[in-house]
Amino acid sequence: MSELTFQRDAATIRGYAASPTGKGPFPGLVLIPDVRGLSDHYRDIARRFASAGFFTFAIDLYSREGAPSLPDMEAVFRWMRALPDPRVLGDLDGAVRCLAARADVRAAHIGITGFCMGGQYALMAACAVEGLAACVSWYGMLRYAEKTAAKPVSPLELAPQLRCPYLGLFGAEDAIIPVADVAELRATLDRTHKTYDIHVYPGAGHAFFNDTRPDAYRPDAAADAWPRALQFLHQQLG
Numbered sequence: 001m002s003e004l005t006f007q008r009d010a011a012t013i014r015g016y017a018a019s020p021t022g023k024g025p026f027p028g029l030v031l032i033p034d035v036r037g038l039s040d041h042y043r044d045i046a047r048r049f050a051s052a053g054f055f056t057f058a059i060d061l062y063s064r065e066g067a068p069s070l071p072d073m074e075a076v077f078r079w080m081r082a083l084p085d086p087r088v089l090g091d092l093d094g095a096v097r098c099l100a101a102r103a104d105v106r107a108a109h110i111g112i113t114g115f116c117m118g119g120q121y122a123l124m125a126a127c128a129v130e131g132l133a134a135c136v137s138w139y140g141m142l143r144y145a146e147k148t149a150a151k152p153v154s155p156l157e158l159a160p161q162l163r164c165p166y167l168g169l170f171g172a173e174d175a176i177i178p179v180a181d182v183a184e185l186r187a188t189l190d191r192t193h194k195t196y197d198i199h200v201y202p203g204a205g206h207a208f209f210n211d212t213r214p215d216a217y218r219p220d221a222a223a224d225a226w227p228r229a230l231q232f233l234h235q236q237l238g
Contacts (some may be wrong), residue, residue, distance in 0.1 A: 032118030
C-alpha cells in the first residue's frame with residue numbers, strides 16, 4: 001500500500017494504491033471517492049478490493065487544489081456544480097493509463113468503481129474513457145439540473161455510449177437520485193442493448209455502504225452489495 005502518482009497537464013495526480021498479495025499481474029481497478037475526497041474510508045475500501053484480488057488505485061481528484069471545505073449540503077452541491085467534468089474524465093483516463101502501464105496489472109482487465117459523486121463519474125468514465133472492461137457505480141447521481149461549461153452532458157445522456165459491462169447499485173429511498181432516474185437509465189441501457197445489471201435496495205438511501213456514517217449506513221444492503229460487486233468484477237475482469 002503506497003502513494004501512486006502520474007502526470008497530466010503539468011499536474012501531479014495522486015492516489016492511494018493497494019495491491020493484492022502474491023504474484024501478479026492482477027486485474028486493475030480505479031476507485032473514485034465521494035465528493036469529500038480521498039479519505040481513510042476509501043483507503044480502507046481500496047484495501048478490501050485488493051484483498052479480493054484487484055490492484056486498486058483510489059484516485060485523489062483534488063490533487064491540484066486540495067480537498068474542499070464542505071460545511072453543509074448547499075456547499076456540497078455548489079462544489080459539484082462547479083467541478084469541471086472534462087477535467088475529471090481526463091484525470092480518470094490518466095488513471096487507467098497509469099494502471100495499464102504497470103507490469104503488475106493486466107492492461108486489458110481494468111475496471112472502475114465509485115461512490116456518490118464518484119459513482120457518477122464511474123458511469124461517465126465507462127461511457128467516455130477507453131480501456132475499461134467493467135464499471136460498478138454505487139449510488140452515482142444521474143441527472144444535471146442544468147447544462148454549463150463544467151457540466152456539458154449528464155450521465156443519463158452519456159449512457160447510450162456505455163463501452164463496458166455496468167453494475168449500478170442504488171437505494172430506493174435515495175433523496176438525491178429519484179427512482180425515476182434509475183428507471184430511465186435502465187430503459188436507456190435496454191434500448192441500446194448494453195450489458196448491465198441494476199439493483200435497487202428497499203429501505204436504503206444515499207451512501208448506504210458507508211460504514212463511517214451511522215445515519216446512512218444500511219448493513220443489510222451493504223452486506224448484499226459488496227459480494228455482488230465482487231462477483232461482477234471477477235466475472236468481467238477475471
